Amino acid sequence: MIDFLIGLFLATLIISLFTTRLYGLLLWYSLNSLTLGLLALFIGHELDDMAMLITGIVTILIKTIGIPYILKNLSQKFHFVRQINPEIKVQYAIMLIPAILVFTFYLSEPITQMINENNNYIAISISSLFLSLLLMMEHKNIAPKIIGFLSMENALFLLGITATDGMPMLVEFGIFLDLLMAIVVMNLLFHNEEAKV
Amino acid sequence: MILYFLTIICLLLLAPILLSFIKALKMILLFKKPISLLQGYRNFSKLMQKETIISSETSSITRYAPFLVLSPLLVTMFFLPPVVKGAFYVSFVDAFTITGLISLSTFFLMLLGLDSASAFGGMGSSREAFISALVEPAMVLTIFSISMMAGDLGIGQAGVNLAYNFPAEHMSSFLFAAISFFILLIAENGRIPVDNPETHLELTMVHEAMILDLSGVYLAIIEMAASVKFVIFSSLFVSLFIPFGLEYSPVVAILIFIAKLFGVAIAVAFVEVNMAKLRLFKIPNLLGISIVFAFLSLITFYVLGY
Numbered sequence: 001m002i003d004f005l006i007g008l009f010l011a012t013l014i015i016s017l018f019t020t021r022l023y024g025l026l027l028w029y030s031l032n033s034l035t036l037g038l039l040a041l042f043i044g045h046e047l048d049d050m051a052m053l054i055t056g057i058v059t060i061l062i063k064t065i066g067i068p069y070i071l072k073n074l075s076q077k078f079h080f081v082r083q084i085n086p087e088i089k090v091q092y093a094i095m096l097i098p099a100i101l102v103f104t105f106y107l108s109e110p111i112t113q114m115i116n117e118n119n120n121y122i123a124i125s126i127s128s129l130f131l132s133l134l135l136m137m138e139h140k141n142i143a144p145k146i147i148g149f150l151s152m153e154n155a156l157f158l159l160g161i162t163a164t165d166g167m168p169m170l171v172e173f174g175i176f177l178d179l180l181m182a183i184v185v186m187n188l189l190f191h192n193e194e195a196k197v
Numbered sequence: 198m199i200l201y202f203l204t205i206i207c208l209l210l211l212a213p214i215l216l217s218f219i220k221a222l223k224m225i226l227l228f229k230k231p232i233s234l235l236q237g238y239r240n241f242s243k244l245m246q247k248e249t250i251i252s253s254e255t256s257s258i259t260r261y262a263p264f265l266v267l268s269p270l271l272v273t274m275f276f277l278p279p280v281v282k283g284a285f286y287v288s289f290v291d292a293f294t295i296t297g298l299i300s301l302s303t304f305f306l307m308l309l310g311l312d313s314a315s316a317f318g319g320m321g322s323s324r325e326a327f328i329s330a331l332v333e334p335a336m337v338l339t340i341f342s343i344s345m346m347a348g349d350l351g352i353g354q355a356g357v358n359l360a361y362n363f364p365a366e367h368m369s370s371f372l373f374a375a376i377s378f379f380i381l382l383i384a385e386n387g388r389i390p391v392d393n394p395e396t397h398l399e400l401t402m403v404h405e406a407m408i409l410d411l412s413g414v415y416l417a418i419i420e421m422a423a424s425v426k427f428v429i430f431s432s433l434f435v436s437l438f439i440p441f442g443l444e445y446s447p448v449v450a451i452l453i454f455i456a457k458l459f460g461v462a463i464a465v466a467f468v469e470v471n472m473a474k475l476r477l478f479k480i481p482n483l484l485g486i487s488i489v490f491a492f493l494s495l496i497t498f499y500v501l502g503y
């Protein structure tokens with residue numbers, strides 16, 4: 001089941017790389033966070049870790065429902081461009097994504113040798129880190145760049161869950177607070193963007 | 198051996214019903230009065246009684262091609278993974294054979310479109326060539342990776358292996374292959390994001406453009422080929438990607454299999470209702486996603502599998 005969810009995580013991230021609509025991108029981000037939250041719940045259930053269960057629920061509440069909703073409201077408020085065409089052509093993306101995956105799978109091999117259990121998941125989380133970097137790179141508009149930043153955070157969260165049997169809950173909550181702060185800061189950024197136009 | 202032939206006959210009889218079912222479900226979802234499930238049979242018998250007219254411009258290809266479109270698909274029906282326990286199956290047929298047979302059928306369909314020398318036929322053939330050239334590599338990769346997961350290159354044996362000992366450790370790789378194959382199922386059968394089977398509008402026709410000049414018996418054969426193709430794809434999807442239910446008694450196993458086929462039909466109908474048709478030049482993007490996922494499933498199998 002954990003394998004299935006990790007696969008779904010990577011799949012939603014890859015589909016979001018090919019999306020050309022802002023609301024579609026928000027939907028895929030929300031599904032990505034949903035699989036992440038479910039993953040945290042499953043691993044927490046396996047390890048019998050109360051803190052991880054709470055982080056899973058908070059992830060689902062904030063990242064699956066909260067942040068996409070706020071971003072959608074913001075984009076309606078500031079009349080964003082809803083058609084976001086990737087700067088990297090699809091033909092090149094088809095070549096690039098498998099290349100990134102192969103590269104990161106071999107890149108993470110020394111790390112996976114150090115960790116005994118769940119060593120497959122580290123490769124996937126590092127590769128999803130690179131893929132969300134690609135998501136940030138391939139768009140010119142600010143909204144998809146923010147989604148790329150948020151999915152990078154998701155990838156780090158996945159790395160945290162799978163590699164280290166769960167970070168302390170205080171750290172997780174600090175990250176969540178940072179994220180909400182970041183959204184507020186981005187709100188100001190949007191104001192600037194609006195002023196320029 | 199009897200079970201083997203019985204399941205093939207059962208699938209052949211089911212083929213028109215499945216397509217009518219998709220159409221009926223779409224009509225229900227659009228608040229229309231649905232057509233009967235037997236509409237496929239009605240169309241077939243109506244077309245069989247009609248006069249067959251062949252344009253005087255055509256060569257002999259038009260007389261042979263409809264049969265050559267249908268026959269590779271009928272051969273493929275015999276190579277599908279078994280539906281019930283203990284049934285005979287052909288174990289040596291691999292990804293390349295299945296893809297090759299299906300593209301042989303597509304090749305004759307394209308010849309048929311070109312042969313009538315109408316503008317529509319040539320347009321439809323070029324579009325079909327464009328789509329199927331992108332479908333084939335993805336399909337070979339997907340079936341290859343699923344048969345690697347099952348531990349046997351033969352598709353029949355792979356279906357049996359998957360049903361009895363499911364590779365739970367390759368679940369993510371399996372999921373990628375399933376996504377890729379579902380996109381291929383939609384693309385190759387000309388369902389909505391790729392091609393709209395119900396219109397005769399110049400901008401959207403792919404499959405209909407090639408068979409515009411046919412009538413009577415030949416049209417009936419081509420429509421039968423389309424429904425057989427859908428059954429082949431959906432039963433490949435069902436037996437490779439939803440592999441369970443093989444261990445029950447034959448009647449229950451066949452019923453479960455049919456229920457799963459209808460499940461695939463429901464999924465296709467929902468995709469059709471909820472999506473707009475893509476522009477023709479956006480189709481490579483969709484099939485590109487499919488190729489990426491097929492490749493990804495192979496990579497994850499090799500790099501993480503052990």
